[in-house]
Amino acid sequence: MESLKPLTLFGxxxxxxxxKTISMEIAKLHTMNKLKVPIIIERSKVPGPTVLFSAGLHGDEINGTETVRQMIIKKLNKPKRGTIICIPIINIFGFVNQTREFPDKRDLNRVFPGSKGGSLASRFAYYIVKEILPNVDYVIDFHAGGAQRFNAPQIRIEQGKSELKELAEVFHAPFTLYSKNISGSFRNTCDKLGVKMLLFEGGKSLDLNDDITNEALQGSKRFLEHLDMLNPKKKASKPPHSSIYIQKSNWIRAKYSGMFHGIAQIGSFVKKGDILATISDPYGKVEHNVKSPNNGYLINVNHTPFVYQGDAIFHITTSLDT
Structure with missing residues (x-):
């Protein structure tokens, strides 16, 4: 819980x-042009927690950037108490190049807590950990599915963390997935530093989806209302659905290469043996059905028109937390 003392970021x-908007400038483009990461800070005069809303850790996951952008234009980032920090794009290099990684080909979400003298991605991680996280109590970090794999809106938390489960229930996404913290990830570093993080997944890379954005915005409003930080002029809606808690899930992989024709819809409940898609050759001779191996919810659907044998095409739940 912060006091009314000044908050210091990057000096x-x-x-x-x-x-106030300040700029994080770690490195320039190879043309020597400046490339700054804007950090938008809104502080109330009333003491309270500090919440960070971040997106663009992967440069091609632009739906999270749109979510944080809308939070700013809708003035959801003006807190009733405490401080809200918004970083719409962390991996500005990837965003410019429309790629997941940094120019050094490293995944920023695998190099935390970073190194001051390390790779470009590692240096970004270092300054986020050194300059920003010591001032933060809570983080909501927005992500999307990689490539053409579309994620149903979901919150990811580590199992056994009671406060995170309470916050996930407050956010109330359609799905809440228990997943272990990955070494080198932003979420794992936050956990080690005692910063409470909810990781939101929804949509796919290089795509904007209004339904996903709305789920993220409404959940964020409920989150801020729970912390008594939501601007009184804004109203948090009651969730129109129950949240389904997922203990375990598996990928369904293509058994054949070919043209992919998806049938089952994202977020739907399917039964064992249901036809989820077909894989065909381009010449009208072969068509294979993809059947569900078990009853479960589809929390990721591949939107690609072509697949190779072994490609991940559906992510299906196998065990729910009841």
Missing amino acids: ESILAGES
Whole structure:
């Protein structure tokens, strides 16, 4: 819980009640042009927690960037109390190049807590950990499915963390997936530093989806309302659905290469033996059915028109937390 003392980020002070945008500049483009990461800070005059809303850790996952952008234009980032920090794009290099990784081909979400003298991605991780996280109590980090794999809106938390489960229930995404923290990830570093993080997954890379954005915004409003930080002029809606808690899930992989024709819809419940898709040759001679191996919810659907044998095409739940 913060006091009314100034908040200092990258050498700049932000006073209680102040709005300020500062820039994180770690490295330039190879053309030597500056490339800055804007950090938007809104502080109330009333003491309270500090919440970070971040996106674009992977540069091609732009739906999270749109979510944080809308939080800013809708003034959801102006807190009733405490401080809200918004970083719409962390991996600015990947965003410019429309790629997941940094120019050094490293995944930023695998190099935390980073190194001051390491790779470009590692340096970004280092300064996020050194300059930002010490000031933060809570994080909601927005992600999307990689490539053409579309994620149903979901919150991911580590099992056995009671406070995270409570916050996930408050956010109330359609699905909550228990998943272990991965070494080198932003989430794992937050956990080690005592910062409470919810990781939101929804949609796919290089795609904007209004339904996913709305789920993320409504959940974030409920989250802020729970912390008594939501601007009184804004209203948090009651969730229109129950949240399904997922203990275990498996990938269904293509048994054949060919043209992929998806049938089953994202988020739907399917039964064992249901036809989920077909895989065919281009010449009208062969068509294979993809059948569900078990009863479960589809939390990821591949939207690609072509698959190779072994490609992940559906992510299906195998065990629910009842």
